[in-house]
Amino acid sequence: MILRSIRHLFLSFARNSQKTSLHGDKITPFNVKQALNPNNATYMEYKPREIEKKWKAYWDEHKVYKVSHQSDRPKFYVLDMFPYPSGAGLHVGHPLGYIASDIYARYKRLKGFNVLHPMGYDAFGLPAEQYAITTGVHPAKSTAENIARYREQLDNLGFSFDWDREVRTCEPSYYKWTQWIFAELFKHYYDKDLNKATPIETLVARFAKEGNATVNAANSQDKTFSAADWQAMSNKEQADVLMNYRLAYKKASYVNWCEALGTVLANDEVKDGVSERGGHPVERRAMMQWSLRITAYADRLLYDLENIDWSDAMKRMQGNWIGRSVGAQMFFPIVGSEQKIEIFTTRPDTIFGATYMVIAPEHDLVPSLTTPDQQEKVAAYLTYVKARSERERMADVKEVTGAFLGSYAINPFTEEQIPIWIGEYVLKDYGTGAIMAVPSDDDRDDAFARKFGLKIIDVVDKSNYPGSTRHDKEGIIINSGFLNGMEVPAAIDEMLNRIESMGLGKRQVNYKLRDALFSRQRYWGEPFPITYDAEGIAQAMAPADLPLELPDMDDFKPSTGGQAPLARATEWVNLPNGTTRETDTMPGSAGSSWYFLRYMDPQNDQEFASQDAVNYWQDVDLYIGGTEHAVGHLMYSRMWHKFLYDKGLVPTNEPFKKLINQGMIQGVVENLYMQKEKVNGVNRFVCASLVAAEEAKGHKFTKLPVLVDYVSDYGLPGSYLNEAGIKQFIEWRPDYAQAIFEGPEAIFQNGKITAKPGKSGALQLITQSEVGKMSKSLYNVINPDDVVEQYGADCFRMYEMFLGPIEQAKPWDTKGISGVYNFLRKFWGLFYDKSGNWSISDAEPSREELKILHTAIKRITDDVERYSFNTCVSTFMIATNDLQKAGCNKLAILEEMVQLIAPFAPHLAEELWQLLGKSGSVHHARFPVLNEEYLIEDTIEYPVQINGKLRTTVAFAADTPPQVLEKAILELEAVQKWTEGKEVKKVIVVPKRMINIVVAG
């Protein structure tokens, strides 16, 4: 309602106001006065739409935000996570980060930095392809249209992007370099001794000379070979071995195959056993897939977190994802068998307490370790495990299940025979898929042992460590032979030495991090720059032959048997020389893993970016984006960047120095209560106030989200649907045209309102409101365009910042925007007198006015530096209120205020800058400089506390020394009233803050 009334006001206002030719003409304060009709009371009015249209055109035309790396000024790189241009367009949540980064970029620019602030589009992706499959519209076309829409929306908000640097990951001129980097990854392996990516030729030379035993490299090669072995291998065999070392490699891997989408999904694209997009079932299937050996960088990805300015939460997430653990990889012999069980443990110190073993139900040794008498039980258990979905397994983690295989292993230290079990709590994919179980020191082992009556030996005495849990590595070893009496950390070390010297195993670092699956059976992605010869040996394409463009196709459905759509482009796949192309495409993360480097030199067709540009811009100083990329994009980008660093192509080890995660802007979801069972064949909706009574009658209800535009008092408690709202609702959802809508006073059906017996007949259906995601499916999306249309971009920008701290989630509330709008009008009004005439004085500002200004300068500067944009907005409000009260219209004050507000309200500032008669853009001016002198207080009002309670305040000269204060304060009548007859034990004076007198009793 409020929204609507303001819109009316605004529209009538726009109609009535005379059209002044503000647009395009050079306007000075002088001819502004002439141009405006003083009889029209609205001529001094703040008109955001006219101002903003004018300055957008001006900035665009004069390329005000264009930057070059050829500059003497220090660089500053402010980056937003570029958007995927979806069909839905932007909602008010998207620009939050963009506005914050724009303010910061503009601030840094005014502070004298050469600011790189670019924008582009992450334009490859599944949604466009899914859309193409259902509608037949080519992804290139729909993507281009979506981009145009995004651009329009972004332009609407007055961002200072250098659009000459726009990148689109789906453009061949861009993905040429994505392919190039991939080919380089393919051509390198990771040398753990040098601790960097190294050309594969080096490896080939070493294999020929010494085999692979002496090579310390990240790999998935399981056999050792000598130089002679190597030389005896065929080309194909050698190629297969090298594949196990390359940083981009192909191997058969179990993948998340989604039949409905016809593609493989990354682990983070699968949620609860179904695809994140669409919720289709996902199964595990072995396929030949490209992967990136990100695990080679695991340690660097972990340790370099220390040197970057990211939130602890974000670092912890990445750290957990990498999941580094140090321990022992060792073998347990099996009674009556040559085979051994390989386990990984981080607690070798507890081996004396290992009383049984558990291997994963899918473990290779299960069949051979199952004794005939246990056959039946094991088979039954395996059937049970197979029938359980991922989801079930995750849901009841607490339930302990397992089966005894009948075989025994030997604990190499106690030399006792220990039973071997299978249990679903041991995972095939982690470590070796087998554990030694130490029930005394592991919660899960303990639960298992108790359930199945297995032996428990206490091996760690924690009595000296109160509060310590089993998980903590502390305590004194007992019942453990040579380890007895040692502290846990020392015992771990000692045991590792023994294991190694006894030849039982070795020290081993394990990671949760898996290599990144890099193949997708999709059309709309980067083709791999890879061809296969007749033997199937993969070859990277020469840089000169890149980009390898996507063939134009009109059918994007997956081919049968897990084949990508590209497999059908036979002319493209089969080359004249007999080689064939890879038909998979790269995943969405490919293009976004390095786009921040491309912005540095986006048009370069010789290099991904020139060394000049890269050395000038270095890295991203401030990166703003959502938390949802915590472990995906941010991990891959760091790896690609480190790879390029290893190759000497970028000067920094980390790409993003400072990271800020903007919080989500939530929406209010308005729901109608719909009765689950139909009444006389039609749906029935009831007012929220009636639901409790209805449920008591046994009726069940479900919530149906309603487009919020139809809801009156949207967002307020007691928001409701009236007759007009119900009619709009029916028009929107014609399947409910016959439905019953029942309020407390009246019933609506088929266009007719019937009053309930003895009731007024007023029709109101209260809706149920809740705060939730702003999303198309909940019909609660607020489009920034509409808000900008009513209040202007400057107001929208400031309001989004005003909502709350940037990193915090907060609900959107359109009502509050009027406060910011009023503030902007008030700010505008500072430049006009009461009768609406432009009125600026050249007079010397008073000390009071200077104090208001410099207080604002100090607070805005401090707050922007610490990314506290919400408090900046209120500082502007305070300063404006104060200046208005002081009746200040001094040029010296107001011109500084205009510069101060320029990063926040760029259009308004530009207009006032020009009206003040300044030349050039305010965005090329300088940021006001603080003069602390104006902030100095002559006297200070000291609050005086007696025993911590505020009793009075006393004014003293600011430079009164504490000793003098202490004395003077006790002599004051107002103080003596409280201290009379009591012993003064202590007087605490905090200079310029407060005084506390401690008295006895």
Next chain:
RNA sequence: UCCCCAAUAGCCCAAUUGGCAGAGGCACUCGUCUUAGAAACGAGCGAUGGGGGUUCGAAUCCCUCUUGGGGAACCA
């Protein structure tokens, strides 16, 4: 279940990092102005989630409980 973060006025948020709980906005009430309403201006209203501790002094530090949000998901 574990880990992390938060909780201040009816609502969104401040509090210079241990020093007078309020800067700002929304909402509400009253007043000025107005034929009236709106706008504008002025004034008012009202709060540190509960319990304990440290301290001269706690919204701020510690312990504990409650609630909300985020993350992890049997990681050996």
